Amino acid sequence: MRRTVGVTAASAAMVVLVAGCGGGGPQSGGDGKLTGGSIVLGVLNDQSGAYSELSGRNSVKAVEMAIADFKAKYGDKAIAEDITVETADHQNKPDVASSKAQEMYDRKSVDIILDVPTSSAALKVADVAKEKKKLYFNIGAATTDLTGKSCNKYTFHYAYDTYMLANGTGKTTTEQVGKNWYILYPNYAFGQDMEKSFSTAITAAGGKVVGSDGAPFPNTSGDFSTFLLKAPTLNPKPDVLGTMQAGAELVNVVKQYNEFKLREKGVGLAVGLMFITDIHSLTPAALAGTTYTDAWYWNFDQQNRAFADRFQSETGTRPSFAHAANYSAATQYLEAVQAAGTDDADTVVKGLEGKEVDDVFLRNGKIRAEDHRVIHDAYLAQVKPQSEVAEPWDYVKVLKTIPAAEAFRAPSPDCKL
Amino acid sequence: MLRIENLSAWYGEAQVLREVSLDVAAGEVVTLVGRNGAGKSTLLRCVMGLHAGQRGTVELDGRNVGKLPAHRRARLGLGWVPDDRGSYATLSVTENLTLPPAVGPDPWPLARVYEAFPALYDRRDSAATMLSGGEQQMLALARVLRMGARLLLCDEPTEGLSPLLVQQVGELLREAKRHGVTVLLVEQNLHFATGVADRHYLLAEGRVAEAMDNSEVRSRERELLSYLGI
Amino acid sequence: MTGFLQNTFNGLVSGAFYALLALGLAVIFGMLRVVNFAHGAFYMLGAFGAYVLLTEAGVPFWAALVIMPVGLALLGMALERAFVHRLTRLDPLYNFLLTFGLTLILQDLVKLRYGVQSSPYETPSALNGSVDFGLFDFPTYRVFILGFAVAVCVGVWWVLTRTRVGMVVRACTERPELTRAFGIDVGRWVTPVFGFGIGLAGLAGVLAAPMRAVNPLMGADLIIVVFAVVVIGGLGSIFGSVAAGFGIGLVQAWGEAYLSDFPIISQTIVFIVMAVVLLWRPAGLFGREEAPA
Ligand SMILES: Nc1ncnc2c1ncn2[C@@H]1O[C@H](COP(=O)(O)OP(=O)(O)O)[C@@H](O)[C@H]1O
Ligand SMILES: [Mg+2]
Numbered sequence: 001m002r003r004t005v006g007v008t009a010a011s012a013a014m015v016v017l018v019a020g021c022g023g024g025g026p027q028s029g030g031d032g033k034l035t036g037g038s039i040v041l042g043v044l045n046d047q048s049g050a051y052s053e054l055s056g057r058n059s060v061k062a063v064e065m066a067i068a069d070f071k072a073k074y075g076d077k078a079i080a081e082d083i084t085v086e087t088a089d090h091q092n093k094p095d096v097a098s099s100k101a102q103e104m105y106d107r108k109s110v111d112i113i114l115d116v117p118t119s120s121a122a123l124k125v126a127d128v129a130k131e132k133k134k135l136y137f138n139i140g141a142a143t144t145d146l147t148g149k150s151c152n153k154y155t156f157h158y159a160y161d162t163y164m165l166a167n168g169t170g171k172t173t174t175e176q177v178g179k180n181w182y183i184l185y186p187n188y189a190f191g192q193d194m195e196k197s198f199s200t201a202i203t204a205a206g207g208k209v210v211g212s213d214g215a216p217f218p219n220t221s222g223d224f225s226t227f228l229l230k231a232p233t234l235n236p237k238p239d240v241l242g243t244m245q246a247g248a249e250l251v252n253v254v255k256q257y258n259e260f261k262l263r264e265k266g267v268g269l270a271v272g273l274m275f276i277t278d279i280h281s282l283t284p285a286a287l288a289g290t291t292y293t294d295a296w297y298w299n300f301d302q303q304n305r306a307f308a309d310r311f312q313s314e315t316g317t318r319p320s321f322a323h324a325a326n327y328s329a330a331t332q333y334l335e336a337v338q339a340a341g342t343d344d345a346d347t348v349v350k351g352l353e354g355k356e357v358d359d360v361f362l363r364n365g366k367i368r369a370e371d372h373r374v375i376h377d378a379y380l381a382q383v384k385p386q387s388e389v390a391e392p393w394d395y396v397k398v399l400k401t402i403p404a405a406e407a408f409r410a411p412s413p414d415c416k417l
Numbered sequence: 418m419l420r421i422e423n424l425s426a427w428y429g430e431a432q433v434l435r436e437v438s439l440d441v442a443a444g445e446v447v448t449l450v451g452r453n454g455a456g457k458s459t460l461l462r463c464v465m466g467l468h469a470g471q472r473g474t475v476e477l478d479g480r481n482v483g484k485l486p487a488h489r490r491a492r493l494g495l496g497w498v499p500d501d502r503g504s505y506a507t508l509s510v511t512e513n514l515t516l517p518p519a520v521g522p523d524p525w526p527l528a529r530v531y532e533a534f535p536a537l538y539d540r541r542d543s544a545a546t547m548l549s550g551g552e553q554q555m556l557a558l559a560r561v562l563r564m565g566a567r568l569l570l571c572d573e574p575t576e577g578l579s580p581l582l583v584q585q586v587g588e589l590l591r592e593a594k595r596h597g598v599t600v601l602l603v604e605q606n607l608h609f610a611t612g613v614a615d616r617h618y619l620l621a622e623g624r625v626a627e628a629m630d631n632s633e634v635r636s637r638e639r640e641l642l643s644y645l646g647i
Numbered sequence: 648m649t650g651f652l653q654n655t656f657n658g659l660v661s662g663a664f665y666a667l668l669a670l671g672l673a674v675i676f677g678m679l680r681v682v683n684f685a686h687g688a689f690y691m692l693g694a695f696g697a698y699v700l701l702t703e704a705g706v707p708f709w710a711a712l713v714i715m716p717v718g719l720a721l722l723g724m725a726l727e728r729a730f731v732h733r734l735t736r737l738d739p740l741y742n743f744l745l746t747f748g749l750t751l752i753l754q755d756l757v758k759l760r761y762g763v764q765s766s767p768y769e770t771p772s773a774l775n776g777s778v779d780f781g782l783f784d785f786p787t788y789r790v791f792i793l794g795f796a797v798a799v800c801v802g803v804w805w806v807l808t809r810t811r812v813g814m815v816v817r818a819c820t821e822r823p824e825l826t827r828a829f830g831i832d833v834g835r836w837v838t839p840v841f842g843f844g845i846g847l848a849g850l851a852g853v854l855a856a857p858m859r860a861v862n863p864l865m866g867a868d869l870i871i872v873v874f875a876v877v878v879i880g881g882l883g884s885i886f887g888s889v890a891a892g893f894g895i896g897l898v899q900a901w902g903e904a905y906l907s908d909f910p911i912i913s914q915t916i917v918f919i920v921m922a923v924v925l926l927w928r929p930a931g932l933f934g935r936e937e938a939p940a
């Protein structure tokens with residue numbers, strides 16, 4: 001292992017040296033159309049922690065698939081022969097994310113950074129992109145600040161955000177399941193943001209939040225029973241428990257929701273943010289009937305399924321929406337460079353702004369010029385009962401497609417590019 | 418029974434015993450006198466096998482026990498009465514007495530211990546550290562008697578005891594001696610020492626300064642007491 | 648009133664996990680003077696083992712409840728012999744680092760094979776219902792956990808206080824050197840006691856599998872609170888660790904229920920309690936100041 005690292009470091013040093021001697025550093029490639037003669041995509045995400053399965057190394061795989069498809073499509077007409085991927089683990093830590101992003105842009109000649117889950121880390125990377133004037137497509141993070149007060153010319157928000165989740169789940173559930181909500185959220189930035197977004201969406205749809213509680217985060221005891229016991233005793237009794245917990249905490253909430261038999265007591269379950277991997281952890285039986293908003297589902301239609309099959313043969317698993325979005329983002333970036341004939345960031349941004357796109361991930365997609373929100377159809381999904389699960393990972397049926405224009409918020413006045 | 422030859426001991430860099438040699442014959446009661454800090458307790462700990470920084474020879478019944486760990490030495494018949502009395506707070510009086518296994522041919526049954534120490538019997542279920550200092554001293558002695566130890570290493574067993582109790586300790590040691598038990602006794606109370614012991618070693622600055630018999634100690638009592646600073 | 652009783656009950660259930668884990672840490676610390684940082688990892692292995700046994704070999708919960716603690720106790724004994732033992736003569740920091748490293752290795756090995764995502768584990772069907780307590784009903788599984796953990800704690804307490812084995816362990820724990828001087832081979836007791844403590848962690852892990860997310864990091868957060876529990880109870884104090892375990896479970900549950908308007912307090916209540924206890928009694932509630940050597 002150490003040896004490999006050493007060799008890699010040595011060859012990286014060589015590359016830098018060669019590039020340095022090759023006359024014309026990255027900034028001065030005036031005659032060439034590409035900085036350094038190549039395109040480098042950087043995937044910066046969680047490769048060891050809580051999000052490493054729903055993004056992680058398989059996001060890198062997705063980006064590699066996009067590069068292969070791009071090369072296959074354009075052959076020798078492709079703008080670059082040399083398209084590579086750089087990758088780094090940000091460990092969900094904002095400071096690590098920031099320094100890795102700087103390193104990618106400055107020393108690894110990365111033209112665009114992709115993915116970056118965890119909102120606090122995502123916002124730091126947006127600052128770096130702005131400072132370095134290099135592209136950044138965020139996929140993994142949820143905060144609307146990326147297209148709000150922290151937006152900038154080089155940052156695009158690709159897959160989803162808290163508004164989309166709240167609007168889809170909050171509105172539809174209020175209309176279809178019940179008006180009275182009890183919201184349980186992890187008491188930190190993401191959870192508070194989700195709680196606010198959900199409350200707004202619920203109220204707008206004519207519902208009412210009869211109670212909301214911030215649970216300790218991280219919840220070291222792993223126990224949520226205080227809140228789960230409280231829910232059915234509120235007046236009026238809530239029809240829906242909305243949980244904003246994510247990952248392992250979500251698993252704990254749902255396990256305990258079932259333990260206390262809240263569904264039998266007339267309190268349904270809605271989940272703020274859920275990935276297919278969470279359903280796998282809990283088993284569909286534990287979640288049957290639960291609704292949530294999904295940015296993409298692998299078994300939605302034939303096109304998705306074909307991608308999912310390819311992805312599975314590469315990785316051994318079905319793609320999460322984040323994987324599909326990474327594939328799409330890398331593809332759209334390469335297409336934009338191809339169209340512009342250069343990887344110069346300002347030119348590429350100009351080409352992307354306002355562009356309408358349809359691909360395996362983006363349906364009715366549009367890259368909004370006003371705030372760089374990438375809008376697309378979203379889906380209200382419901383977990384199937386175990387009896388309807390026909391094959392592994394086929395856990396969800398899509399109840400409703402939420403059209404792109406409704407799925408996301410209008411451009412925020414806070415955003416000035 | 419016990420032979421010590423050229424025993425040196427250190428605490429880190431500080432040497433506290435310097436080539437000490439002494440011996441104790443079977444059935445003898447021998448005291449070790451010396452100022453505070455002379456190294457008496459350290460010497461007992463070396464015999465017990467509890468002191469890591471040591472060099473020299475310790476022989477029991479002609480057998481070199483230098484390599485044996487403490488618990489193996491105890492099983493050869495050593496009974497330690499430590500200077501802090503060695504009471505366990507988490508053990509009752511009875512448990513303090515019954516913790517060590519019998520190590521000699523003639524262990525006292527518990528009933529006999531309680532007959533000899535009625536005060537301990539009255540507090541048999543209390544934590545040992547709840548006893549008075551004198552009672553704890555008695556407990557420590559009672560424990561090694563119950564073990565049936567053949568060689569007692571007693572570290573100032575009379576310290577802080579009332580005259581009545583000192584007398585009782587003296588009787589116990591004499592009775593033990595009558596039963597053939599050997600005793601190495603660290604003692605500051607010269608009067609008591611000459612009452613129970615056969616011979617005495619004076620330890621000064623980590624060396625055996627003198628070996629004396631009872632008459633010599635009695636005749637030089639004043640000089641010795643002032644030397645010991647009492 | 649009903650709400651209060653329910654919260655109390657839940658606090659005791661959380662406390663049951665703390666108590667089992669803290670008890671294991673306390674016996675290990677008492678005997679070896681080692682703060683076993685890997686305790687949370689063994690808890691995780693207990694839960695994961697139950698999951699693997701079920702999915703790979705169809706071994707049900709009840710069998711796992713025996714197999715995992717015993718298996719992990721044996722693993723613990725092997726690790727004690729192979730590593731921990733060699734470092735006990737050195738500064739305690741060495742063993743702390745060793746067990747910390749062990750934690751990372753165990754977590755990563757599990758992560759490598761099963762990923763970070765939680766693995767599913769269902770409540771055994773016999774315990775799937777609710778028990779009616781008149782005023783309120785309560786999940787059977789929680790009642791079972793509470794009863795089981797209390798029984799284990801009482802059993803351990805009985806062995807420690809009423810048997811010769813327990814007496815020797817107490818003596819070794821309190822004054823190892825003196826105990827050696829009384830003819831007892833303290834070293835021989837160290838390995839089984841270490842294994843026993845690890846076994847308790849594994850037991851807690853199996854019990855947790857049906858109600859907590861089973862993933863490689865499940866022990867990592869929990870163990871921090873358990874360390875606080877051990878400190879509050881008094882390092883090495885058996886009774887203290889159990890009492891503080893249940894106590895902290897209660898305090899956390901009540902804090903969440905009645906201080907939810909003050910999230911800062913309810914989130915940090917364990918550490919607030921710890922700070923207060925340490926200011927008042929530096930050796931913990933039931934701890935003794937170390938006897939001077
Ligand atoms: N644990 C220890 N660490 C360092 N020095 C010690 C320790 N115990 C005793 N000493 C020193 O060793 C010397 C001998 O101590 P000790 O054997 O207890 O003497 P005595 O029993 O004759 O009073 C003293 O100078 C004492 O200060
Ligand atoms: Mg002394």
